[in-house]
Amino acid sequence: MPKFGITMYRMHLLLSNINISLITLTIVEPVFEDERQIIVARSLVDPYKETIPVRIVNVEKYPIRIRKNYLLGELHPVEQFEVFIDNNADVELYDSVLYKDFCIGMSQGDLIDTPVIPENWRSPKVLSTKTDSFEIEAEIPKLPDFLSELYQKSCEKISDQEQKLKLAKVLLKNQGAFAKDKLDLGSCSLIKHKIDTAGAAPTRQPLRRTPKNFEGEEEAYLKDQLERGVIQPSSSAWRSNICLVRKKDGSGVRNPECKNCKSMDADWVDFKTDVDNVTNLSDNPFVSKICAVTRSQNSKLIDSNWLSGYTTKELENFQKEDSDLGPVHKWLDNNCKPNRDEIASYSPSTRKYWLNYDLLITKNNVLYQKRLQPTGESYQLLVPKVLRKEVMTSCHNTMYSAHFGVNKTKDKIKNCFHWYKMGEDIQSHVNTCSVCNRFKALNRKPKASLHSYTVGYPLDRVAIDVIGPLPYTRQNNKFILVIGDHFTRWMEAFPLPHQQAEKVAEKLVHEFISRFGIPLELHSDQGRNFESKIFTEVCKLLEIHKTRSTSYRPCSNGIIERFNATLEGMIRSFVNKNANDWDLHIGILMAAYRSTVYPATGYSPNMLMLGREITLPPQIIFPFPNCNESMEVETYVSKMRSKLEEIYQLAREHLRSSAVRQKKDYDSRISQNQFCKGSLVYKFNNIYLKN
Structure with a gap:
C-alpha cells in the first residue's frame, strides 16, 4: 500500500464454520492486530457474496505490505438499519448510489431483499420481497450431521417445540465450537495456556505396561494421533508416559483398576455437571464472528509473522520494486557502475549506495552489503521501504528483542540489515514504542528551563x-x-x-x-x-x-x-x-x-x-x-x-x-516535557512497583 494512500480491495470471507443463514446484512468492524497505522472503514456489506469490498487507509509515512492471512476486520450481523432519504436530494442519485451501493456494500447487482444464497446454506423463508420483511418458519432447521446426535440427546427431556427451536438455533449459531470429525481439532487464540511450575523439578512418571492383547491397537492409535498432530515425540524432562483409556464407545485401551483413570472419570462427571451447558455457549460473543482476511478460507491462519520467512524471490522482487534499490539492482545485474554525472539525478539513498558500490554484492539475486569487522566479514541485507517497519518491529517489539533501547536496537539491526538513515528510523521507532513509553522509566527526570533573577543595586534582594x-x-x-x-x-x-x-x-x-x-x-x-x-x-x-x-x-x-x-x-x-x-x-x-x-x-x-x-x-x-x-x-x-x-x-x-x-549551561542538560491542550499522555500506575 502506498504511503498516505486510500486503497479499495475486494477480500475473501473466512466463514469459520459459522452458519450465516439467519443474517441479512453485516457490518465490517476494524481489528487492530499490530502497531501499524492502518485504518479500515466501517461499511455495510452483503455476506452472501464471494468477496466483499474493504476500504483501507495507510497513514504511515512509508509504504507497507499486507501479508498473507492478515486480519483486517470482523463481520457482525446487523439486525436493523434505516435508509436515510434527503427530500432535497436528486432522486436519480438516490436510486443509483444510496440504496444499491450502500445496502449491498458498493456492489452492482440485485437488491438486498433478493440475495444470491448458495445452495448449501439454509436461509430464512422470504414471504414478501416488496416490503423487505423476513419470517422464519416455525419448523426445526436442518442441522449438520455432527450436531444431529447432540441435538437428539439434548431434546430427550424437552417437550416444548419452541424450546427445541431455540436449542437448534443455538447449535447452529455456535457450531464452530463443535468438532465435525476426529480430524477437526480446532484452535483458539483467545487464551494462552501456561503452566506455572513455581521452580519445581520435573517428576518422573512410572511406565504403564500395556496388555499384550492391546499392543497392536495401541500402536495404531498412537500412529493416528501422530499423523493428526495431537501428540509428538519428546525427550524433554517434562515428557509424559503413554496411558491410553478406553472410551464408552469401546475405542482405546482402558485399565479399570488405574487410579488415574478413575480420577479422570470423576473429573469428567464434574465437568459435565458444572461446565458443559449448551445454553451458555450463546452468551459467548466470540463464537459468532465472521473474519474478513486477505486470503480464502482454505488457507490456514498464521498467528505470527516472525517464523513465516520470505523467500529469496520475494526479497528480490521487493528490492527491484523499491525506488532506491531498483537502480542498484540494475547496475549489479549489468555489471555497469554509472559515473558521477549520471548518478546526480537519483535520490540521496541511491547515491549513498553508489558510494559503497564496491561493498555491494548479490547472493541469489538479493542485494547485500559487506560489513568489514575486526572479527571478519559479514553481510547486511539492503532492506526495501516496505519491509523496514517489519524489521524494526521484529528486532525491538518481540520477546526475542525485549524492547531494548535505541543503541542496543541499532547494534542488533546493523548485524544483519542496512538502509539509508536507518539510525533515525530506529530512534523514531523506539521513541514512539507504546510499551517502552508505558513501562520504562526515564533516565532523566523532566525539568523546566532555568529562570534567572537579576538585581541592579545593593540590598535590592x-x-x-x-x-x-x-x-x-x-x-x-x-x-x-x-x-x-x-x-x-x-x-x-x-x-x-x-x-x-x-x-x-x-x-x-x-x-x-x-x-x-x-x-x-x-x-x-x-x-x-x-x-x-x-x-x-x-x-x-x-x-x-x-x-x-x-x-x-x-x-x-x-x-x-x-x-x-x-x-x-x-x-x-x-x-x-x-x-x-x-x-x-x-x-x-x-x-x-x-x-x-x-x-x-x-x-x-x-x-x-x-x-x-x-x-x-x-x-x-x-x-x-x-x-x-x-x-x-x-x-x-x-x-x-x-x-x-x-x-x-x-x-x-x-x-x-x-x-x-x-x-545556557543548565538548559543544555534538561529534559522538558512539551504538553499542549488535547495531548495524549500516560498516567503513572504504581501497581507495577517493586515489593
Missing part, C-alpha cells in the same frame, strides 16, 4: 538561611545564620545557640539591617523560623517584601546554598580536632571571603558594598606606596559616587552575562 546543627562550641553555639546580598555578594555569618524565630529576627535587625539598611526583598526557604508570625511582623513593620523558595528545591536559593558549602569548607580548614571552636574563626574567615573578587561581578564584595578595599595583613607586612590623594570632603564624595556608579554598571553587565551563561 537579600537572602537568608541557617546552617546546622553543628557541634557545640565552648560558647554553646550550634547554628550559623547566613545573610547575603544578591548584587554585591556581601555575606554575613552569625553564630547562634538555637534557630528560634526570635533569635533569628534579632540578629537580622540588630546586626545587618542596623549597619547596611533595610532591603527591598528578603528571600528564604520554608523553615518554620522564617515563616513564623514574629518574622512576618518584622517584615511587615519594615516594609520588606518576603519571598520563599520551592519545597525540596534548594537551588531556588542557590546563592546562599552555594556559600554555605564554601563556608563549611573554610571552617573545616581551621577548626580544631574537637570541632568546638568553629565560632571563633567565622569573623576572620568572612573578612577573607569579602576581600576576594567574585567571578560573577568582577569585583570583591568590599568594593561593591564599601566602595574600597580593606587593608589586609600582607599589605602591612610588605610596604606599598600610598596611592590615595588628599582632597576635600566634597571632592572625595563626588569621586566616590562616580566611581561606585561606574563599578555598579560594570557589575550589572557581568551579572547579566553570567546569568545568560548559567542558563
